[in-house]
Amino acid sequence: MNFASYGFAAFLAVTVVLYYSVLRRFQWQLLLAASVVFYAFSGWGNLVFISVTVVTTYITGVKIQGIPKTGENKPKRRRLLICCMVLNFGILAVVKFLDAAAPNFVLTLGISFYTFQTMGYIIDCYRGKEAERRFFRFALFAMFFPQLIQGPISRHGDLSATLYGPHKFNPQNFAEGATRVLWGFFKKLVIADRLLPAVGTLTEDPQAFGGVYVLLAIFLYAITLYADFTGGIDITIGIARGLGIRVKENFDMPFYSKNIAEYWRRWHITMGTWFKDYLFYPISTSKPMLRFMKFVKRTCGDYAGRRAPVYACTLILWFLTGLWHGMTWNFVAWGLANGIAIIISQELTPLYNRFHRRFGLKGTRGWNAFEVFRMFWIMNFIRSFDIYEGVGETFKAWGSIVARPNISGFSLLGLGPDTADYVVAAIGVAMMILTGVVMRRMKTKEIPPFRHFAICAGLAFVIVVFGAYGFGYDATSFIYNQF
Amino acid sequence: MKFVKIALLILITAFFFVAADRLLMPKYMSQSHEGRLTREYYSSEKNHSVIFIGDCEAHENISPAELWRTYGITSYIRGGAQQLIWHSYYLLEDTLRYETPDVVVLSVMAMQYGEPRGEEYNRLNLEGMRFSPTKIRAVRASVLPEEDTLSYFLPILRYHERWKELNRDDFNYFFRRKNVAHNGYMMRSGVMAVDFENFIPGRRLADYSLPDICWEYLDKARELCAEKGIELVLVKAPTIYPYWYREWDDQIAAYADRHGLLYVNLLELADEAGIDYSIHSYNAGFHFNVQGAETIARFFGGILTDNFNLPDMRGDDQTAAVWERKLEAYDAMKAAQEREIAETGRIRTLTY
Numbered sequence: 001m002n003f004a005s006y007g008f009a010a011f012l013a014v015t016v017v018l019y020y021s022v023l024r025r026f027q028w029q030l031l032l033a034a035s036v037v038f039y040a041f042s043g044w045g046n047l048v049f050i051s052v053t054v055v056t057t058y059i060t061g062v063k064i065q066g067i068p069k070t071g072e073n074k075p076k077r078r079r080l081l082i083c084c085m086v087l088n089f090g091i092l093a094v095v096k097f098l099d100a101a102a103p104n105f106v107l108t109l110g111i112s113f114y115t116f117q118t119m120g121y122i123i124d125c126y127r128g129k130e131a132e133r134r135f136f137r138f139a140l141f142a143m144f145f146p147q148l149i150q151g152p153i154s155r156h157g158d159l160s161a162t163l164y165g166p167h168k169f170n171p172q173n174f175a176e177g178a179t180r181v182l183w184g185f186f187k188k189l190v191i192a193d194r195l196l197p198a199v200g201t202l203t204e205d206p207q208a209f210g211g212v213y214v215l216l217a218i219f220l221y222a223i224t225l226y227a228d229f230t231g232g233i234d235i236t237i238g239i240a241r242g243l244g245i246r247v248k249e250n251f252d253m254p255f256y257s258k259n260i261a262e263y264w265r266r267w268h269i270t271m272g273t274w275f276k277d278y279l280f281y282p283i284s285t286s287k288p289m290l291r292f293m294k295f296v297k298r299t300c301g302d303y304a305g306r307r308a309p310v311y312a313c314t315l316i317l318w319f320l321t322g323l324w325h326g327m328t329w330n331f332v333a334w335g336l337a338n339g340i341a342i343i344i345s346q347e348l349t350p351l352y353n354r355f356h357r358r359f360g361l362k363g364t365r366g367w368n369a370f371e372v373f374r375m376f377w378i379m380n381f382i383r384s385f386d387i388y389e390g391v392g393e394t395f396k397a398w399g400s401i402v403a404r405p406n407i408s409g410f411s412l413l414g415l416g417p418d419t420a421d422y423v424v425a426a427i428g429v430a431m432m433i434l435t436g437v438v439m440r441r442m443k444t445k446e447i448p449p450f451r452h453f454a455i456c457a458g459l460a461f462v463i464v465v466f467g468a469y470g471f472g473y474d475a476t477s478f479i480y481n482q483f
Numbered sequence: 484m485k486f487v488k489i490a491l492l493i494l495i496t497a498f499f500f501v502a503a504d505r506l507l508m509p510k511y512m513s514q515s516h517e518g519r520l521t522r523e524y525y526s527s528e529k530n531h532s533v534i535f536i537g538d539c540e541a542h543e544n545i546s547p548a549e550l551w552r553t554y555g556i557t558s559y560i561r562g563g564a565q566q567l568i569w570h571s572y573y574l575l576e577d578t579l580r581y582e583t584p585d586v587v588v589l590s591v592m593a594m595q596y597g598e599p600r601g602e603e604y605n606r607l608n609l610e611g612m613r614f615s616p617t618k619i620r621a622v623r624a625s626v627l628p629e630e631d632t633l634s635y636f637l638p639i640l641r642y643h644e645r646w647k648e649l650n651r652d653d654f655n656y657f658f659r660r661k662n663v664a665h666n667g668y669m670m671r672s673g674v675m676a677v678d679f680e681n682f683i684p685g686r687r688l689a690d691y692s693l694p695d696i697c698w699e700y701l702d703k704a705r706e707l708c709a710e711k712g713i714e715l716v717l718v719k720a721p722t723i724y725p726y727w728y729r730e731w732d733d734q735i736a737a738y739a740d741r742h743g744l745l746y747v748n749l750l751e752l753a754d755e756a757g758i759d760y761s762i763h764s765y766n767a768g769f770h771f772n773v774q775g776a777e778t779i780a781r782f783f784g785g786i787l788t789d790n791f792n793l794p795d796m797r798g799d800d801q802t803a804a805v806w807e808r809k810l811e812a813y814d815a816m817k818a819a820q821e822r823e824i825a826e827t828g829r830i831r832t833l834t835y
Contacts, residue, residue, distance in 0.1 A: 006631065461500065470644075
């Protein structure tokens with residue numbers, strides 16, 4: 001069930017009404033039932049995959065907790081953990097591999113998200129955090145419908161604090177949630193879906209749209225992806241908020257980042273922290289990595305010995321992050337490009353420091369703006385691996401920027417959207433930037449419910465009139481649904 | 484105070500949505516006038532002796548004004564562009580919610596179409612229907628897979644993109660729209676003779692069977708009329724194009740015979756009716772001009788009065804007064820169209 005569908009709107013309305021109508025102690029059961037119904041709409045077959053994950057993770061969690069954490073039991077606990085992870089990551093890998101071979105044939109809705117969420121949980125159990133002993137409560141944690149298809153990737157400790165209620169109807173929460181949901185739809189329908197046809201046209205035929213059009217394609221894709229993904233997350237967080245449940249934020253104005261590490265701390269935050277906590281740290285402190293560090297130290301010296309393991313871990317991390325997005329060379333290249341950019345950035349840090357000591361530009365408005373601009377375009381180029389058909393095509397597209405810029409023949413028209421579409425999208429982007437700045441300065445809570453509802457009414461009107469939906473438009477899923 | 488504020492917010496929001504809906508809906512005033520036909524019915528008086536239902540063979544080829552003038556028959560045409568047989572059935576069902584005529588005349592031209600012909604025709608025929616269970620059934624029976632049902636009830640969901648193409652009509656007819664038809668008849672003056680020398684006969688078909696779904700809805704229409712004590716008449720207009728096959732005609736005639744219905748194929752009676760294809764069509768035999776529609780009305784009205792006990796309402800002062808006003812408007816439009824044709828050689832709009 002697509003968030004941007006009448007079916008989902010009806011489903012959500014019924015769920016919310018029932019949620020606040022049933023006895024509060026049954027609220028979480030209702031949410032579980034709603035989540036199963038929601039997921040069943042994506043295909044009954046998909047329920048099999050998620051059920052396997054839920055059952056195996058639940059049993060493993062309980063079993064691991066039942067085994068004392070003492071020395072001789074450690075291998076037993078580890079075996080259970082590895083079995084569970086191999087099974088679930090195995091399913092994910094097979095599904096992703098088959099999807100790369102035959103797109104949309106078997107791809108299970110939100111499999112990357114719920115697999116990572118449940119595997120994070122099982123690793124936490126292994127590390128000593130308390131397992132959820134009630135099966136259906138655990139099932140709700142894994143299947144909570146607003147975040148099932150595109151995250152955020154929640155931690156059990158965070159989500160369970162509010163997930164199981166009870167929740168009394170709170171106008172403030174409800175109003176905040178409704179505003180957030182509509183704001184998400186605004187980003188998705190008024191900005192992302194209006195520009196998406198242009199991105200499609202520009203990237204379908206890189207030969208015809210080389211040169212300056214490549215810059216346009218990656219620029220528009222940055223806006224589209226941001227509006228689409230953050231829009232989806234806004235809807236998720238908004239729905240949860242309306243139900244009285246707190247879900248972690250997944251974005252923190254990433255386009256204001258000044259370096260790539262900062263960018264990844266602000267974009268898809270929960271995925272970044274997942275990889276850091278469950279992959280980067282365990283790998284970097286693992287025995288083989290320590291042995292590797294000693295080996296490099298011995299052969300290449302102290303500096304290399306300190307850096308090499310970090311960089312190796314970085315490349316492994318980004319290679320796997322690429323694979324998480326899809327088992328294609330595009331995503332592998334995208335992941336490695338991120339890793340390499342981070343390594344280069346770290347290696348150049350002493351040089352930057354010397355530059356700043358010499359010219360004293362650090363911290364000035366101009367320099368900050370330059371850094372933000374630079375970061376935006378570096379990420380745009382890295383992200384372009386997503387949009388062209390192959391890695392080779394991406395490099396050719398980059399090359400065409402220099403080889404045949406074609407500036408004189410440049411026109412925004414003829415790409416799908418017309419002038420009016422660009423104007424609406426531009427106003428939408430301006431509103432998005434402005435709102436981001438304003439919201440950062442003031443907390444949402446400061447806005448009383450009535451004003452929230454007034455904002456909702458305005459947003460609903462703008463979405464209905466200026467949204468790109470309905471006959472003549474494909475009902476586009478959120479881009480991150482495919483992961 | 485709190486409730487006043489909330490009520491005010493709801494009212495303002497509703498106002499904006501309603502205003503946007505009105506502004507963005509196509510007005511069908513300067514073009515695609517057929518889009519007005521379905522909704523115009525609701526503003527007419529509901530005491531018709533005869534209701535015509537069907538595609539352009541109904542709404543362009545017979546003049547209710549002439550039926551009144553010659554026979555005192557009160558009639559209305561619930562026609563629409565490319566009206567399919569299931570559209571016709573649901574429009575009949577809708578009409579019978581408001582009145583029970585003595586006779587329903589159903590054009591059989593659409594019996595050849597078993598598949599929807601496009602979203603635009605669904606819109607032209609169904610969008611103007613008032614909200615009712617009948618409309619829900621009509622929309623569900625008609626929508627194409629790529630359409631969404633809800634937008635037939637909340638048209639802004641379909642037409643929201645029209646903010647890009649708003650024109651003078653959208654503002655001129657924001658509050659009030661003129662009727663484009665005369666009791667459902669879309670008047671057209673002008674002459675384009677049928678070219679019989681280059682007559683294009685229909686190509687051979689692999690299968691002449693009329694689609695099952697059409698028979699199904701024809702059965703439903705017949706049963707509904709029988710239930711309400713209404714006489715159902717099947718009619719084929721005397722248009723030359725689209726080609727009407729003998730094999731189709733035989734099937735309709737057999738059906739009528741089987742169920743004791745009157746079937747009138749005016750194509751075969753064109754000479755008797757006084758149709759002159761050199762002067763009675765405005766587009767070479769596809770549709771009749773106003774003189775042709777009046778000629779057909781005079782002839783077909785005779786058939787109706789011969790076969791059914793239809794009252795001559797000209798003696799009823801109240802009805803006569805209403806029709807007097809209708810005739811005035813009818814004659815004024817006819818004169819205006821003829822004047823425009825004489826001056827410019829064509830008709831630009833049907834709204835005068």
